[in-house]
Each structure stands twice: as C-alpha cells, then as structure tokens.
Amino acid sequence: MDTQVLIVGAGPVGLTLAIDLGKRGIRCILLEQKEAPQFLPKMERCNARTMEIYRRLGIAQKIRDAGFPRDVPMDVFIVTSLVEPPLLHLPYPSVAQAQAEIASHNDGTLPLEPYQLISQYTLEPLLKSVAESLPAVDVRYGCEFLDFAQDEICVRARVRAKDGAVTELTAPYLVGCDGGSSGVRRQLGIKLNGEANLLQLRQALYRCDDLFERIPIGKGRHYHVADDRATFLIVQDSTKHFTLHSVVDSDEDMKTMFEKTVAMPVQYEMLSCAPWRQNLLVADNYGQGRVFLAGDAVHLVIPTGGLGMNSGVGDAIDLSWKLAATLKGWGGPKLLASYEAERRPIGVRNVEASRQASRGRRAWRSMWRPEIRDHTPAGAEARANLARVADVEQRKSNEMIGAELGYCYRGSPIVWPEPGEGPEDNLMKYVPSTWPGARLPHAWCDDGSAMQDRIGDGYTLLRLGRSQADAGPLAQAFAAYGAPFGVLDVPDERPREIYGCDLLLLRPDLHVVWRGNSLPDAVTLAALATGH
Numbered sequence: 297m298d299t300q301v302l303i304v305g306a307g308p309v310g311l312t313l314a315i316d317l318g319k320r321g322i323r324c325i326l327l328e329q330k331e332a333p334q335f336l337p338k339m340e341r342c343n344a345r346t347m348e349i350y351r352r353l354g355i356a357q358k359i360r361d362a363g364f365p366r367d368v369p370m371d372v373f374i375v376t377s378l379v380e381p382p383l384l385h386l387p388y389p390s391v392a393q394a395q396a397e398i399a400s401h402n403d404g405t406l407p408l409e410p411y412q413l414i415s416q417y418t419l420e421p422l423l424k425s426v427a428e429s430l431p432a433v434d435v436r437y438g439c440e441f442l443d444f445a446q447d448e449i450c451v452r453a454r455v456r457a458k459d460g461a462v463t464e465l466t467a468p469y470l471v472g473c474d475g476g477s478s479g480v481r482r483q484l485g486i487k488l489n490g491e492a493n494l495l496q497l498r499q500a501l502y503r504c505d506d507l508f509e510r511i512p513i514g515k516g517r518h519y520h521v522a523d524d525r526a527t528f529l530i531v532q533d534s535t536k537h538f539t540l541h542s543v544v545d546s547d548e549d550m551k552t553m554f555e556k557t558v559a560m561p562v563q564y565e566m567l568s569c570a571p572w573r574q575n576l577l578v579a580d581n582y583g584q585g586r587v588f589l590a591g592d593a594v595h596l597v598i599p600t601g602g603l604g605m606n607s608g609v610g611d612a613i614d615l616s617w618k619l620a621a622t623l624k625g626w627g628g629p630k631l632l633a634s635y636e637a638e639r640r641p642i643g644v645r646n647v648e649a650s651r652q653a654s655r656g657r658r659a660w661r662s663m664w665r666p667e668i669r670d671h672t673p674a675g676a677e678a679r680a681n682l683a684r685v686a687d688v689e690q691r692k693s694n695e696m697i698g699a700e701l702g703y704c705y706r707g708s709p710i711v712w713p714e715p716g717e718g719p720e721d722n723l724m725k726y727v728p729s730t731w732p733g734a735r736l737p738h739a740w741c742d743d744g745s746a747m748q749d750r751i752g753d754g755y756t757l758l759r760l761g762r763s764q765a766d767a768g769p770l771a772q773a774f775a776a777y778g779a780p781f782g783v784l785d786v787p788d789e790r791p792r793e794i795y796g797c798d799l800l801l802l803r804p805d806l807h808v809v810w811r812g813n814s815l816p817d818a819v820t821l822a823a824l825a826t827g828h
C-alpha cells in the first residue's frame with residue numbers, strides 16, 4: 297500500500313491529525329487541493345483544551361510565539377463605535393495573566409494551558425511546517441482528492457496532481473478532514489442534520505497598522521456593534537489585521553461599515569471580502585468501514601463560542617491514537633468503532649452550546665432600538681436596556697469553559713461503566729472530575745511539574761496516595777495485546793485530593809478509562825481499554 301492513512305484536507309484538523317499520527321510513527325499522506333495555505337480569515341482562538349493538546353504535541357509555545365501578544369487582554373466590548381463609551385465591557389485575562397492564575401491554583405478547576413488567539417491563516421502554515429518536519433508524514437498541496445472505493449482490505453483513492461495527472465493511492469484507512477462541503481462525506485452518503493443557512497453575513501479582512509494602538513475605549517479582541525446588522529469587529533493575532541462581519545448587501549458596503557465602526561480617520565486596506573453562512577449541523581455518522589470523517593466535515597457550528605476548529609482538533613486527537621493502535625496491531629475491533637460513539641455526542645453537545653451562545657447574542661441584539669446612539673433620555677434608556685441583557689447573554693459566547701474542558705465520553709464501549717449518572721453536564725462551568733471518560737483534570741505535582749506532562753503516550757496506571765496496588769497483572773494483560781502500558785507513582789497529597797481516588801487508568805489521549813481504590817480484574821480491564 298502507498299501509505300497507512302490517507303488524509304483528505306489540510307485545514308487545522310487534517311494537519312493536527314497528520315502531526316499526531318506522524319509523531320506516533322504512522323505513515324500518512326495528507327492531500328490538499330490548495331496550492332498553499334491561504335491568507336483568509338476564519339477561526340482565531342485555540343481554546344484551552346486545544347492548547348493542552350498542542351502542548352502534548354510539543355508545539356504550544358510555537359503557537360503562542362506566532363499568536364496574539366501574551367500581555368494584551370482578551371476583553372470583549374459591546375459598542376456603538378470604537379470612539380464612544382462602550383455599552384458593556386467584559387474583561388478577560390491576557391495569556392500572561394491566565395498563566396499566572398493557573399500557576400497559583402492547584403484545585404483542578406483550571407486548564408494546564410489557557411486559550412491562545414491565533415488567526416487560522418497563521419496557524420495553518422505553522423502546522424504545515426510541523427507536519428512537513430515529520431519523516432512519517434507526506435504533505436501534498438495542489439493535490440485534489442476525487443473519489444474512493446473501499447473493500448475489506450483497503451481504500452483506493454483517485455487523486456489529481458498539480459499537472460492534471462490522475463493517480464490512485466491505496467491505504468488501509470482514509471480520513472476526510474475536507475471541511476463543511478466534504479466530498480468524502482457526500483460519497484459515503486452521510487447527511488448533515490440540523491439547521492442550515494440561518495443567516496448570511498459578509499466577512500472582510502482589513503490591514504490597519506495603527507488602529508489597535510489608537511482605540512480609545514480599551515484593548516480587547518472582540519468589539520460587537522449594537523446595530524441591526526449583527527456587526528462585529530475581531531482583532532487578529534498581529535493586532536494590525538482586523539475582520540469585520542456584517543449583514544450588508546455588497547462588498548463595497550463593508551468599507552463603509554468598517555469606517556462607521558472605527559469612527560476615526562485611519563489608513564486602511566480591505567484585503568478580502570466573502571460571504572459566509574451560519575449553520576448548526578451534525579452528521580448522522582462519523583464514517584463508514586475504513587473511511588472516517590473529522591472536523592467541519594461532520595459538524596458545523598456558528599463560530600460564536602469558538603467550537604468549530606476546537607471541536608475538530610478533539611476529533612483528530614481521539615481518532616489518531618485509535619488508528620495508530622489498530623495499525624500497530626494491538627487495538628481491538630471496538631477501538632475504531634468507539635470514535636463515533638465518543639465524538640458524535642460531543643459534536644451534538646458543541647452544536648447545542650453554539651446554539652445557546654448564538655441565542656444569547658440574538659437576545660441582546662433584539663434590544664437594539666433606532667435611537668440607541670442618540671444623546672436623549674430615550675437613547676440612554678435603549679443603551680442601558682441592551683447592556684443589561686448583554687451582560688448575561690453575551691457571556692454565553694465567551695465563558696463556555698464547561699463545554700471546552702468538561703466533555704466526557706460517557707457510555708463509550710472502551711470506558712469502564714461506573715454505576716450512577718456521573719457529574720452534571722454544565723456548558724458554562726467546569727467542575728473537575730475523574731468520572732470514566734472525562735479528561736484528566738490538570739493538577740500540579742509537589743515538584744512543580746504538571747501531571748499531564750508526566751503521563752506517557754500509551755496507557756498509564758496512575759498510583760496516587762502511596763497506593764501499593766499490584767500493577768503486575770494489568771501490565772501482563774496489556775502486554776498480551778502488545779499495548780504500551782506504564783505505571784506512574786505520584787505520592788503527593790494534592791493530586792490525590794483532586795482526583796478523589798488512589799488509582800486511575802488513563803488512555804493515550806489523557807481521558808480516564810477506569811478509576812478506583814483497588815484494581816478490578818486485569819484481563820477484563822485491559823480488554824475493554826484496548827477495544828477487544
């Protein structure tokens with residue numbers, strides 16, 4: 297076969313998948329129809345969980361170095377323009393402040409890494425260069441995937457190269473990370489369900505070198521304009537580029553809208569402008585046979601709340617170790633099947649989180665009145681009413697830490713079924729938990745190291761509280777499958793308190809398989825964890 301995994305689409309999701317597979321020594325070919333990454337705006341915030349994942353891949357600092365300056369606050373404003381007193385100012389810490397807070401807390405409530413603002417057009421070339429540095433990864437831009445056929449042994453994909461030549465590539469697995477209009481998904485006949493085409497906006501990208509420094513009302517990342525056109529201005533990572541979204545009739549109107557929002561004379565250039573549509577959709581299935589789907593190919597959210605790319609990175613990291621395990625021979629038949637069982641409910645959950653966030657925005661926008669900019673009692677009242685509603689509703693977009701960190705693979709076939717309901721699912725609040733299926737909460741060890749950094753790439757039995765549990769039978773049971781397994785002893789008191797038990801079995805992606813104070817039958821546990 298030509299490779300072990302064929303990945304279609306070098307957006308952030310396909311690139312992340314290629315990097316994780318490459319680091320696990322799995323050969324993959326990454327096909328991208330574009331000649332090169334494009335300078336077009338889309339996402340701009342890696343959330344905390346994505347940054348933990350990138351830390352594990354060894355690239356978090358690189359991403360921070362390329363992104364928004366660490367000392368600039370991430371505040372969100374609701375304004376009538378950039379020069380008038382804001383109607384609402386929601387302060388959010390800069391990366392430096394958030395890192396200091398994380399360093400001074402040890403109760404499991406905070407992530408190991410805070411968010412990072414980085415524009416998709418900066419992130420993609422960075423991820424591309426990391427993928428290209430890995431010997432196992434073959435990155436092919438200017439290469440269009442056409443179609444595929446699959447049988448019990450492999451997938452055959454037809455691919456058109458830059459020169460127009462059509463060739464066939466074979467691999468045991470194919471993953472469609474080819475975005476919202478995924479050809480791979482369409483060929484599988486898998487439908488997206490939910491609400492499509494909710495609203496069409498235009499998005500334009502501007503270069504304006506001195507605007508950020510000159511904003512008189514305070515530095516932040518989002519400036520929502522209280523108007524009847526859903527207008528909002530987003531500061532991009534360089535602080536010299538901005539995007540504006542608005543419901544207008546023509547590209548030319550986007551210039552007028554920018555000038556109206558900025559409301560002071562500035563030199564600027566509009567670099568691009570394109571329409572985009574809001575959707576809330578999830579695919580019925582996340583693959584079929586030897587073909588899998590990840591990212592926008594299976595879920596489309598309204599970017600409100602930043603759960604688009606970030607959900608896709610979660611898909612990639614769940615699928616990657618399962619593909620690697622299966623290709624290396626130790627993954628059982630239920631391992632790859634568990635990808636859809638684990639990630640589709642999270643796709644549904646994140647679409648719901650996005651729906652709630654966008655409802656919140658609609659709620660405060662519905663308070664707009666034509667007199668809102670007037671210096672009259674009626675104008676003042678309209679501003680106060682909108683601000684009062686926005687103070688509750690806008691937070692739904694910016695404070696979804698429960699959605700970001702608290703997702704749990706409940707009911708997964710490769711997670712130990714613990715009796716009971718488990719912790720309440722709360723999108724707005726993260727309550728640390730080691731309920732089977734949850735992400736291991738961040739804890740600092742006594743020597744200053746982070747627990748997540750000490751967990752290896754295979755399965756780990758974490759022995760806390762000076763537990764003397766005999767790990768021998770479990771080691772043997774994993775060895776019988778050839779699965780990587782290690783034991784980590786951490787006698788420190790704090791992690792034991794945070795995790796609430798003596799023993800935790802963790803998967804390669806840092807999710808909990810099982811927890812308790814004495815080990816269950818080792819053969820049963822290893823079989824379940826490895827998908828046998």
Ligand SMILES: Cc1cc2nc3c(=O)[nH]c(=O)nc-3n(C[C@H](O)[C@H](O)[C@H](O)COP(=O)(O)OP(=O)(O)OC[C@H]3O[C@@H](n4cnc5c(N)ncnc54)[C@H](O)[C@@H]3O)c2cc1C
Nearest residue numbers: 305307308309329339340441475591592599602604605606
């Ligand atoms: C205005 C806006 C703001 C956003 N803000 C955020 C945010 O802050 N946070 C967040 O998490 N998300 C955000 N998103 C969503 C985010 O941009 C997407 O979720 C993300 O790009 C999805 O990544 P992906 O890799 O799945 O797909 P894509 O980025 O769409 O990449 C798919 C790739 O596949 C390639 N491809 C398609 N067909 C083929 C083919 N036949 N052969 C070869 N290659 C092919 C495409 O060229 C493309 O490069 C935003 C989106 C928009 C529109």
